[in-house]
Amino acid sequence: MLLLVAAVSDYDRHAYPGVRHVCFIASDHADLTLRLVAQVPADGPCVFKLPTPADETAVAQRFRLRRTTAFHSFRLADEPGWTAATALVRCQPSEAGWALFNERGYGRDWLLPLLDSGRAFVVEAPEEGIGLSVCFAFENSPGLWEIGGLVTHASARRQGLARRVVQAAFLEVARRGLVTRYVVEETNTASLALARSLDLFEFQCLTHFLSLD
Numbered sequence: 001m002l003l004l005v006a007a008v009s010d011y012d013r014h015a016y017p018g019v020r021h022v023c024f025i026a027s028d029h030a031d032l033t034l035r036l037v038a039q040v041p042a043d044g045p046c047v048f049k050l051p052t053p054a055d056e057t058a059v060a061q062r063f064r065l066r067r068t069t070a071f072h073s074f075r076l077a078d079e080p081g082w083t084a085a086t087a088l089v090r091c092q093p094s095e096a097g098w099a100l101f102n103e104r105g106y107g108r109d110w111l112l113p114l115l116d117s118g119r120a121f122v123v124e125a126p127e128e129g130i131g132l133s134v135c136f137a138f139e140n141s142p143g144l145w146e147i148g149g150l151v152t153h154a155s156a157r158r159q160g161l162a163r164r165v166v167q168a169a170f171l172e173v174a175r176r177g178l179v180t181r182y183v184v185e186e187t188n189t190a191s192l193a194l195a196r197s198l199d200l201f202e203f204q205c206l207t208h209f210l211s212l213d
Contacts, residue, residue, distance in 0.1 A: 001023065001024065001025045001036040001039065001040075002023070002024040003021055003022075003023050003024075003039075003040065004021065004022045004023075004024075005020070005021060005022075006019045006020060006021055006022050006047065009022060010110055010114070012047060014110055016045075016047050016210065018044075018045060019044070019045045019046065019047050019210070020041070020043065020044035020045060020046065021040070021041065021044070021046045021047070022046070022047045022049065023040055023046055023047070023048050023049070024048075024049050024050075024206075025037070025048065025050055025055050025059065026050075026051050026052075026055070027055065030054055030057065030058045033054070033055050033058035033059065034058050034061065034062075037058060037059050037061075037062050037063070038062070040062075040063075042063075042213060045210060045211055045212075046063070046210075046211045047068075047208055047209070047210055047211075048063070048065065048208070048209045048210075048211065049206040049207070049208055049209075050206065050207055050209065051204060051205065051206055051207075056207065056209065059209070063211040063212070063213055064211065064212040064213050065209040065210070065211060065212065066209065066210045066212055067207065067208070067209055068208045068209065068210050069185055069186060069187070069207075069208050070185070070186040070205055070206065070207040070208065071183050071184065071185055071186070071205070071206050071208070072183070072184050072186065072192060072195070072202055072204075072205050073181050073182070073183050073202065073203055073204040073205070073206070074181065074182040074183075074184070074195045074200035074201060074202050074203070075179075075180065075181050075182070075200065075201050075203055076170050076174070076180060076200065076201075077199050077200065077201055088123065088124045088125070088168075089121055089122075089123055089168060089169075089172050090121065090122045090123070090124060091115060091121060091122070092115055092122065093122045093124060093134060093136075094124060094132075096132050096153075097122060097124050097132065097134040100132060100133075100134050100151045100152075100153060101134065101136075101149060101151065103151060104149060104151045106136075106149050111136065111138075111149075114138050114139075119138055119139040120136055120137060120138035120139065121136065121137055121172065122134060122135070122136045123135050123136070123137070123165040123166075123168045123169045123172070124165065125161040125164045125165050125168075132152070132153045132156060132161070133150070133151070133152035133153070133156060133161035133162050133164070133165050134149070134150070134151060134152075134165060135147060135148065135149050135150040135151075135162075135165045135166060135169055136148065136149045136169075137169045137172070137173055137180070140181075143178055143179055144178070144179050144180075144181070145173045145178050145179065145180050145181075146180075146181055146182075146183055147166065147169045147170065147173070147180060147181070147182045147183070148182070148183055148184075150162055150165065150166060150188075150191050150194075162190075162191075162194055163194060163197070163198065166182065166194065166195075166198065167198070170182070182195055182200060
């Protein structure tokens, strides 16, 4: 079990305002899960991020839970067989890139401090006119970077731009000698399809539950 103060996570602080703790649990037996859950403080709302339905069942014996979402995590295959991706790695997105990030709820107040500190970079695939696709990569924890925020302008979809920016982001993090994962929320069916078309390896799915007690 890993228990974190929610305020230390940029995502959790914005997605779950007022939550005190974030709890990750992974065990191979329901009794073990129950013993772990007994150590979770009941002094305020908590978000549980759980990998299996069995863990959910065990946690629900102590906390009333409301499912919020789930995130699929992918990593690069050992030999992806990609050619070099043509996209621009940037320290800051263009104004068009900011507009696309804003569409997905990634505002400057969250992303800009990461970019300014060198803990994130942006990849853009600009085309003539308004055709544009962007994503970002950021340091989730020391040595582990996460790729996300993928969004493509409506007029430029189905042109391979999203594939280019995700490939470029993976290759840039690999060039830096760091570990990368691509995390996709369950509602983003287009990004899930892209991850599978790139033959990325799905190694985990964490379902989020908010405690109601």
